[in-house]
Amino acid sequence: MSVFTVQHTDGDARTGVLATAHGDVATPAFMPVATQGSVKSLDPADLRAVDARIVLGNTYHLYLRPGVDIVELHGGLHRFMAWDGPILTDSGGFQGFSLEHLRKIDEDGILFKSHVDGSMHKLTPESAIEHQQRLGADVIMPLDVCVAADADKEAVEAAVEQTNRWAERCKEAHTRKDQLLFGIVQGGLFPGLRQRSAEFLTSLGFPGYSIGGLSVGESKEAMYEGTGAAVSLLPVDAPRYLMGVGSPEDLVECVARGIDMFDCVLPTRIARNGALFSRDGRINIVSAPHRRRDEPLEAGCDCYTCQTFSAAYVHHMFKSGELLAYRLASIHNLRFILRLMDEMRVAIATGTFEEYRTAFHDRFVPPDQRARHEQKTKWLQSQGRPGV
């Protein structure tokens, strides 16, 4: 029995349903990130209210704190964080990439230094699976090696080979059958390497495939192209999860290329800095024009924040350093993203996705602003800040 059913297609975009032990997930789906067992500033009721269907937890963080034993004591992550819907955990491998100064990789696994207390820990394919089995998520990831966008071909090739060998060991170690273990395609922007990765993983056979190693510093065009290329190598009847992508424009473009699942901290991270999504682009709520705006942040938005408070109140919460600011902003941005996913599912089901895509981009980043926006985003990224 397949865990994934494609329901509608429109060009390369598609809708589907992923069946998990904690319920079905309508795709394309966006997963809010609960790094340490909490989507920052939000509680499970907030997640239900924005209509989140599945959330992501980080094995690396949960393993270090509170520790897998504490989560297991609660019968797993679902009860620990009081979220009874589907959960996906990553393997911890990505932190081996993003916290690069902390780690050493060899055939056996990743040796890393805890950012919490400086203690040394080893993550192997087998222990990554064991941790995730004990955390009890519905969808889990194998340990993989991720490299930066500017890595040379030899480094990417080594990462692909290592990821492939680890995928085999992970599959072997995975015994808990109520969890879905995905494969992770690597290969950077090298078509041959990405093909080698995809062929090996599909020959092993997984119920779903993640696409890793994108959105790690390359241009948006290269990321979109890499996404499309990776999708074309994967079976049509398995879900495709593009890891770490989640700006509104990227979600639309990658759904167009056949992606079914996404996760990203961007919507909640920029919310905490006062950058809020609207159909007409991003708003800096802290800026002066919002001081007197006795109207919702975004006209027509059905989120709790917009239904309850004025833009002026949210502006005041930020200016006054009130903790409520972070929650109100996070609710709005997540609801914006999840409404976007809803609308894309409807557009795909009704065969109007191309119109939707064009109309979305024309409002969100009008053509005359696009070059400027791209330039600003690149600059911000080069400074290690999320593109705003």
Add this chain to the structure above:
Amino acid sequence: MSVFTVQHTDGDARTGVLATAHGDVATPAFMPVATQGSVKSLDPADLRAVDARIVLGNTYHLYLRPGVDIVELHGGLHRFMAWDGPILTDSGGFQGFSLEHLRKIDEDGILFKSHVDGSMHKLTPESAIEHQQRLGADVIMPLDVCVAADADKEAVEAAVEQTNRWAERCKEAHTRKDQLLFGIVQGGLFPGLRQRSAEFLTSLGFPGYSIGGLSVGESKEAMYEGTGAAVSLLPVDAPRYLMGVGSPEDLVECVARGIDMFDCVLPTRIARNGALFSRDGRINIVSAPHRRRDEPLEAGCDCYTCQTFSAAYVHHMFKSGELLAYRLASIHNLRFILRLMDEMRVAIATGTFEEYRTAFHDRFVPPDQRARHEQKTKWLQSQGRPGV
């Protein structure tokens, strides 16, 4: 028609109902403090869920930021902060005391320097009333002069005389009849001065009386004695509001002395430091014993936090620096205080308040720990920290 009805008495303690333009308030009542238009980390739905009946806003803070004009643009504080229940605002006078280095007091009013941008502002009895009329709270306060517990008799006498003259000017300036303007009794711990203050204010006639100038550094015994003395000078048919008091033990002792209304930041402030109330005393949730506690913070508590999460999860939120920690802890402490008020109202109505009071103290601070607790609280207060 009186705005306040005493319903039951038990010794000096009593229950009653205060009628306001935004609904009735059952007394004794505790008012959570929404300093800048938000009870820190909570939203109006949270306040309803903990069963808050009335909240307090600070005129000084709201006047400086966002500005009275912005609140007025929203039709007043109720709609601005999306709270449709009763609101009480203070006059800003207390900040003239607590932010002492910022101010200069003369016959006309208080000249103070904004902590936000350093600009100079003058608060007069007339402008304090005007601001509060524009903010639109249901119960408002006159401008008063508050002095520290260790002030000499001349200083206290001057404060009483000034407060009395300002009370007259405030009453004159107050034209908005849907708001209740209380009088504020001063006089520190000097019986004669407190009597002079009470006699003058009651001769002017107010629908309710606040007791100021207590809980400003004196011992608990002196505060209790001063409270009892002030109450005995006030009319039985008017509500008595003890400003700035709100630890569980003080609430019980001051209800016993006939107080009807309280406000205090302590429950939410200490919550954000991880100090949580339980019937058996205060808990430091950040401490190691809570790491593995897969059970609610406090057995039998009906708050959202205790009904949804384990103590171990709340501990983890604090240890990980998650924003959710502040909200979960604030919900618990406020619900604890509001349940305490509920229980006291029932005990008074059923003539069992003395038993309730004894049983509460024996569990919350058992007799053998009382001396140690007092000592620790005094030390913390001497360090400028709330007693824990």
